[in-house]
Amino acid sequence: MTNIICKRVLFHGQVQGVGFRYKTLRLSESFQVSGYVKNLPSGAVEVVAQGQEKEVLPFLAEIHKQMGLFIKKVEEFSLPSGKFEEFRIEK
Numbered sequence: 001m002t003n004i005i006c007k008r009v010l011f012h013g014q015v016q017g018v019g020f021r022y023k024t025l026r027l028s029e030s031f032q033v034s035g036y037v038k039n040l041p042s043g044a045v046e047v048v049a050q051g052q053e054k055e056v057l058p059f060l061a062e063i064h065k066q067m068g069l070f071i072k073k074v075e076e077f078s079l080p081s082g083k084f085e086e087f088r089i090e091k
Contacts, residue, residue: 006035006050006079009060013072015045020070021089024063031059034084038091050084 011020016039024037024047032055035048047063049056064071 003053004051004081005053005056006048006081007056007060008077008079009047009049009063010040010075011045011047011063011067011071012043012074014070015067016043018067018070020045020067023067025087025089027059027062027066028087030062031055033059034087035082036084036088036090038089048079048082048084049087050081 021037021039024045028049031051033049033051035050036046038046040046047060049059051059060076064074
C-alpha cells in the first residue's frame with residue numbers, strides 16, 4: 001500500500017529573484033514527486049508536492065537545506081492528493 005501525500009508549503013523571505021523556482025524544479029528531478037512551484041503576489045513562493053511520503057518529505061527538506069539562507073518563515077499545509085503528473089513551474 002502506498003502512502004500518497006500532498007503538501008502545500010509557503011516559503012517566506014527573500015525567496016523571489018534568487019532562482020528559487022528553478023532550483024526547486026531541478027531538485028524535483030531527484031525525487032519521485034509531482035506538483036508545482038509558483039511565485040505568489042505576496043512575495044512568497046508556493047510549493048505543492050505530491051507523492052509517497054518517503055519522497056515528498058525529503059524533497060521539501062532538501063529545498064529548505066539548499067535555499068535556507070533566503071527563507072525566513074515556512075508554512076505547511078496538507079492537501080488532498082490532486083491529479084499532478086509532473087513537477088513544473090507554474091506562472
